Amino acid sequence: MNTDAAPPLGWWQQTSRLAAAAAVGLPAWLTVGVLLHREADGTGSWFLLGDPLVALGCLTALLWRRRFPRAVAMTVALASTASALAGGTALLALGSVATRRRPMEIGGVVLVYVAASQFPSPYPTQGAPGTTWVELVFPVLAAGIAVAMGMAVGARRVEVRSLRERAESAEREQTARAAQARALERNRIAREMHDVLAHRISLVALQAGVLDHRGDLTAEENRVLVRGIVEGSHHALEELRDVLGVLRAEPGRPEPPQPDLGHIPALIQDARASGLDVTLSTTVTGRPSDVAARTCYRIVQEGLTNAAKHAPGARVRVALEGAAGDRLTVSVHNSPAAYATPHPPTSGFGLLGLNERVDLVGGELDHRPTPGNGYLLTAALPWPNPVLEKRT
Structure with missing residues (x-):
């Protein structure tokens, strides 16, 4: 210049x-x-x-x-x-x-x-001293x-x-910050939409798959599955409405309560009602931070969603353990699928969103196939001791 x-x-x-x-x-x-x-x-x-x-x-x-x-x-x-x-x-x-x-x-x-x-x-001029x-x-x-x-x-x-x-x-900086804010907001919307809808729709698809592949079910069992599909669809619509309500809310308006560890048993119960064989074991002592608890809930939700989509009829084991001053560890392990289904569509947003959530809290995420065609999703989240933090 x-x-x-x-x-x-x-x-x-x-x-x-x-x-x-x-x-x-x-x-x-x-x-x-x-x-x-x-x-x-x-x-x-x-x-x-x-x-x-x-x-x-x-x-x-x-x-x-x-x-x-x-x-x-x-x-x-x-x-x-x-x-x-x-x-x-x-x-x-x-x-x-x-x-x-x-x-x-x-x-x-x-x-x-x-x-x-x-x-x-x-010009001629006369000189002067x-x-x-x-x-x-x-x-x-x-x-x-x-x-x-x-x-x-x-x-x-x-x-x-x-x-x-x-x-x-x-x-220029203001424009860049606005573009970054829009990108972050789009990512947040994508994560929330995926977390809310993918789990419900996967359970509905699981129940529909059972109806399609199981010809030996009684009339009562068929009615239970159909009722589960209807209820799951209604729940998906309600949760979608809640997410859209949050996104359209005026600035400063408080958001509805976010899920935490206390909501995981209900999440497991919904998965079981949809036909997924899930067991939960927990040895968590104490109350982790809200961010860590919410991240733990989303990890379990994503693990159950992936099991319902890619391994229908599989056995799923969810394990939670941890204590203050150590780490909060969560694992979701599923066995191979009990029966073959058409390959479901995958977006890749689920694990990508989990990586972002875990990185934000300073944790570590790992997901990999296991011997025998199973799959394991694990995460370790930091859980500092609040008493020691106050003393320091």
Whole structure:
């Protein structure tokens, strides 16, 4: 990025600057005209034609001062020695160079400007004591004022550019944060939708598969399975409605209670009612954190969902163990499928969501096939001792 580039000027801004440069030289030109009229009995053709033409050429050259600042400034400084009306153009060109805030460049243009001011003037004037010092000091003071104003304008441009870049950077960061928030929200919606629906739909599919593959069931057993399918479908719709209600809730509105370890027995009971052979063993002592308990519930739910989808009729063993100050360990192990079914569709969101949940609590997740075509899903979640944490 070119930090020396000045912002482009509009037509009105360009015209106003050129008019100001002409206005600065106008008093000097009129003063010279008065002196010539008084001392030389006439102003002369150079004053009336040559001086304004040189000033007009300098004003035209200023149109390119931002593209060729040094060349224009030096050219105008040299040309202005032959025109009293062009004095303001030289100062404007010098100030334009000073906005770049380059000491060597500014010093070179100032040296040319002061040296050119010592050239013989085209107007005959009478010398006076101390005139040489006046002719040297006045250009130096004028150049100093122009340089000071130009550097002030340059500093302001740098500050404005810095503020604009900060604003653009903050806007980009805000856009990135908004995109990240949207991505996180989409991931959360995907996890919640999967956790809520996949389990219920898998149990419904399991019951429907039993009806399809078991021709020896009694009428009562068929009614039980059909009733389970109907109830499971209703539960799935209710849970979907709850999830959508949470997602559409107004900011600040409390969410409904999340499941924890106390809800796992009901989860196991629902799986058994749907025809899944599940046993639960637990040796958990104490109450883990809400996040760890909710993650444990989701792990068991995902294990039962996968068993119902990929291993219908299998035996499933769920084990929970842990204590404060140690770890909370959960495992879901299922045997091979009791009968063959069409390969169910897989999305991959379930285990991906579990990995994210477990990573958030600092735990470890493992899932792999076991000998005999079974499958094992295990997780170890940290369970710090709250008493020790309070003491430290």
